[in-house]
Amino acid sequence: MTDFFYLIPLALALGAVGLAAFLWSLKSGQYEDLDGAAARILSNEDDHPIVRMQQPNSSPEEEHARSSATKTNMSLGNP
Numbered sequence: 708m709t710d711f712f713y714l715i716p717l718a719l720a721l722g723a724v725g726l727a728a729f730l731w732s733l734k735s736g737q738y739e740d741l742d743g744a745a746a747r748i749l750s751n752e753d754d755h756p757i758v759r760m761q762q763p764n765s766s767p768e769e770e771h772a773r774s775s776a777t778k779t780n781m782s783l784g785n786p
Contacts, residue, residue, distance in 0.1 A: 732738070
């Protein structure tokens with residue numbers, strides 16, 4: 708029975724803290740623009756295209772090794 712004398716005020720205090728946090732979030736505008744955040748995540752304003760750098764001129768042996776490695780990968784089913 709004496710536990711209730713501690714638990715009831717503790718529960719009321721935690722409820723008051725939660726209510727104060729909710730009222731603060733309302734006052735600071737946390738719930739003003741719910742649809743704007745959902746739309747902003749879909750926009751691509753910050754995306755930039757990937758620019759591939761051209762490989763420097765290489766010797767014919769390197770070109771042959773690169774092309775034969777590609778043919779080997781393609782014959783194994785790898786892209």
